Amino acid sequence: MNYFTRKDTRLHVENVALDRIADAYGTPCYVYSRAAMEAAYLSYDRALARRDHLICYAVKANSSLAILNVLARMGSGFDIVSGGELERVIQAGGDPGKTVFSGVGKSESDMRQALSAGILCFNVESASELKRLDRIAGELGKSAPVSLRVNPDVDANTHPYIATGLKESKFGVPMEDALALYRTAASMANLRVVGIDCHIGSQLTETLPFVTALQKLLVLVDRLATERINLSHLDLGGGLGIRYRDEAPPPVSDYIQALMTALGDRKHKVLFEPGRSLIGNTGILLARVEYLKHGTHRNFAVIDAAMNDLMRPALYDAWHDIQPVQPRSASSRRYEVVGPVCESGDFLGHDRDLSLAEGDLIAIMSAGAYGMSMASNYNTRPRAAEVMVSGGEMHLIRERESISQLMSAERLLP
Numbered sequence: 001m002n003y004f005t006r007k008d009t010r011l012h013v014e015n016v017a018l019d020r021i022a023d024a025y026g027t028p029c030y031v032y033s034r035a036a037m038e039a040a041y042l043s044y045d046r047a048l049a050r051r052d053h054l055i056c057y058a059v060k061a062n063s064s065l066a067i068l069n070v071l072a073r074m075g076s077g078f079d080i081v082s083g084g085e086l087e088r089v090i091q092a093g094g095d096p097g098k099t100v101f102s103g104v105g106k107s108e109s110d111m112r113q114a115l116s117a118g119i120l121c122f123n124v125e126s127a128s129e130l131k132r133l134d135r136i137a138g139e140l141g142k143s144a145p146v147s148l149r150v151n152p153d154v155d156a157n158t159h160p161y162i163a164t165g166l167k168e169s170k171f172g173v174p175m176e177d178a179l180a181l182y183r184t185a186a187s188m189a190n191l192r193v194v195g196i197d198c199h200i201g202s203q204l205t206e207t208l209p210f211v212t213a214l215q216k217l218l219v220l221v222d223r224l225a226t227e228r229i230n231l232s233h234l235d236l237g238g239g240l241g242i243r244y245r246d247e248a249p250p251p252v253s254d255y256i257q258a259l260m261t262a263l264g265d266r267k268h269k270v271l272f273e274p275g276r277s278l279i280g281n282t283g284i285l286l287a288r289v290e291y292l293k294h295g296t297h298r299n300f301a302v303i304d305a306a307m308n309d310l311m312r313p314a315l316y317d318a319w320h321d322i323q324p325v326q327p328r329s330a331s332s333r334r335y336e337v338v339g340p341v342c343e344s345g346d347f348l349g350h351d352r353d354l355s356l357a358e359g360d361l362i363a364i365m366s367a368g369a370y371g372m373s374m375a376s377n378y379n380t381r382p383r384a385a386e387v388m389v390s391g392g393e394m395h396l397i398r399e400r401e402s403i404s405q406l407m408s409a410e411r412l413l414p
Ligand SMILES: *Cc1c(COP(=O)(O)O)cnc(C)c1O
Pocket: 058, 060, 061, 079, 102, 103, 199, 201, 202, 203, 237, 238, 239, 240, 273, 274, 275, 276, 277, 369
C-alpha cells in the first residue's frame, strides 16, 4: 500500500490533496498518514504474532502527542530517553507499564519519575547508573526492574553519528563486563533483573548485524541462566532502516524472522524499539517555494522550510526525495533546494532536477522520523504545524508555534 499517491497529477496523502492542507494550515507543515502508521505497526505486530512480544516505539523519532496516541491505541509500548518523554507517553494515553527507559544519562529526577510511574524496565548503561538506581529505588521503597544494555561490538555499516554498537561508542556496557555487572545487579537489594537490551544503530539496511548482535547476546543470556539469573525478556532494540532513495532494507517480516530463527526455542518475551521503521515513511514536510535564483553556476530554490524544521540533511548529509505537489510540464533545471536560515549548511537537497515556479508547493518525503522531534527555533523560526490525515479527513495535531510563545520564557534585566 502506498499512502502518498498522485490523483489527477496532484500529490495526496491518503485522500487529501496537499494543496488543501497548505491552504488550511499554511507552510511549512508536517503531514502524516494515520493509515501508514497503523500499517507499519501491524507489520511488526503480525510478524511477532507467534511470540510473546511488545513493540516499544522509540519516542525520540517523533514525540508528537497525536502520534503517540495513535500507536498507544494499537497497543504499542514505548521506549523513552527522558522524563519529558515519559510525560508525553502518559499524556498521550500510553501505558507506563509498557515503557522502557533507555539512555546513558538518566538523572535522579528521571529515575524517581519513572519509578513512581511504574515503568516496565530501565535499560541501564553503566555500573554507576546501577548504583544510583538501586539507591533511589531504596529511597522510594520500590524495586526497580532492570536490563543491562550490552554493547555487542558489531559494525552496523551505517552513518557514524547513528552507529551505537561499536566498542568505542558511548552506549551500553562492554560485553566482557556484562556478566560481572549482572551479578552485581542481581545482588542489589532494590533492583530486579528482568531482561537484557541491545541497540546497535539506526538506518541499518541489512539483517546480518542484528543477527550477529543477538547471537552474542544469547551466549550471555544462556550463561546467566546457569547462574540462576533468569531473564524474562530480551530487548532487541530498534534500528531497521527505511528507503529514502535507493536503500533496500529487508522487509520487517524478514528481519523479525531472521532474529526469531536465531532465538530458537527460547521462551523469552521479545521487545523491539523501532522508531524510524515505524514512522519514517508515514510523514512528509510540505513547503512552498519563496524565490528562485537562477545563476550561471547554480540555481537555488529558496523554500519556506529550513534546517531548523528538518535537520537530517544538514546533520547527516541525509538524502530526502523532493517532489512537486503539482508537477509542471516546463523543462526542469537543476536546483539547490535551500531554506532561509543563515548557514551554508541550510539545505534540504542538492542537485535536484525540478520544474518549479515561485509559489509552488513541494513535498520533502520520508520526513516522519527525526524531523519534527529534532526541529529547533534557530533564527527565531517558529516550529512548523503538524497535520494528521486519516482517510479523507485532515486534523491539525500541532498548531504552528507563535513568536510570542518563543519568547514567553525570557526575561529582561531589571
Ligand atoms: C534511537 C533509538 C531507537 C530507535 O532507533 P530507530 O533507528 O529509529 O529504529 C531504539 N532504541 C534506542 C536505545 C535508541 O537510542
